[in-house]
Amino acid sequence: MxxxxxxxxxxxxxxxxxxxxxxxxxxxxxxxxxxxxxxxxxxxxxxxxxxxxxxxxxxxxxxxxxxxxxxxxxxxxxxxxDRGFNWSGAFIAIAVFGGLIWAILKTQSLSVAAPEIPALTVKRIGEVLMTNYVWPLQCVGLLLTAALVGALILVMEEKQ
Amino acid sequence: MSPTLQLFLIVSAALFCIGLLAALSRRHAIFILIGIEMMLAGANLNFIAFWRFSSEPHQPTGVMIAIFSIAIAAAEAAVGLALVISVYRHYRTTNVDQLDQLKG
CATH class of the missing domain: 1.20.120.1200 (NADH-ubiquinone/plastoquinone oxidoreductase chain 6, subunit NuoJ)
Incomplete structure (x- = not known):
């Protein structure tokens, strides 16, 4: 890297x-x-x-x-x-950023260099997706279908 | 000298907080959605970075979670934008400060 x-x-x-x-x-x-x-x-x-x-x-x-x-x-x-800017949102975001940075810098085990790894091929991803992750894959397919149908129902014209 | 895991985590924390800033301070509903998408992308960057720096990179678990998370974010964006269009059709506005009919 x-x-x-x-x-x-x-x-x-x-x-x-x-x-x-x-x-x-x-x-x-x-x-x-x-x-x-x-x-x-x-x-x-x-x-x-x-x-x-x-x-x-x-x-x-x-x-x-x-x-x-x-x-x-x-x-x-x-x-x-987009008029009007909510400054309290900016303060909250900066506070969260400060907290996250504090936690990251305090954790000692994070300052490691990347190990050498074999390249992750698409073949390997396909194999894993069809064996270990086949149920999550089906669930995501179902979720996408439901989201598509839901979005269509939301924007359909209401009949008077 | 290659970048360490810490630097990737700092970048994704910054990205998360920029998304939080957009979601909290914007008045326009579409930009609140953009902020949520940016927060999700920061989390994805964390997953990929932890996978890359882990001691068992043969198991592509982080990559799988990132792929599923992208698919769920796409579904969320589609439903969210459909909601924005539907709200606009009823109230003729997308400013979230004016949508206060349910306020007690």
Missing amino acids: NSVAFIVIAIFTLAAGLAAATLQKLMHAALSFAVTFVGIAAFFFLLGAEFVGLVQVFVYIGAVAVLIVFTILLTRRDVEK
């Missing part, structure tokens, strides 16, 4: 995340959200989980970001800008 790549990806991801959390224009914030998820996918590639990185790109940038942009366009008449 390369530490230069780590620093570049970390700055890129966190800057895009902060932009998505604070930008006033809705469309700009949605696009920075997509950029944040490119950065997280890059982290997954850096950590050697290429399959999860690709799934992240397909699901978040291909589907969720487009869905969010469509929802912004459909509800546009309301507000073009």
Whole structure:
């Protein structure tokens, strides 16, 4: 693992995340959200989980970001800008961050270097998914079907 | 010198807190959803980092949990955005401060 790549990806991801959390224009914030998820996918590639990185790109940038942009366009008449910023939320977020950083820095066993591992192939993921994880896989399939039907029912026009 | 597990945990904690900031301080319902998605992504980064730095990387447990978590996050985003559109159709607003009909 390369530490230069780590620093570049970390700055890129966190800057895009902060932009998505604070930008006033809705469309700009949605696009920075997509950029944040490119950065997280890059982290997954850096950590050697290429399959999860690709799934992240397909699901978040291909589907969720487009869905969010469509929802912004459909509800546009309301507000073009997100006015009003709740400062107590910022204080809570900083307090949680401080607590997490304190816990991470206090734990001694975390400062380990990455061991050498064999590459995780898609073949291996497929094998595990079809043997050890076949019941969770079926449950996720059922959950996705239920979510699809639920979303359709929610947005259907009500009959008078 | 390669990055340690600690650095990955700090980055994912920062990502979680940025998501928390978006979910708590934004007024617009879509951005509360974006904040929740970012918090989920921070948790996924933790799972992958712990898998990569574990002593038994032959078992891809962290990778599996991350894949299932991404699938559940996608379902959550679809239902959440459908709710936003449905609320907008009824009240003509997506500002969560104006949705106070159930307030006592």
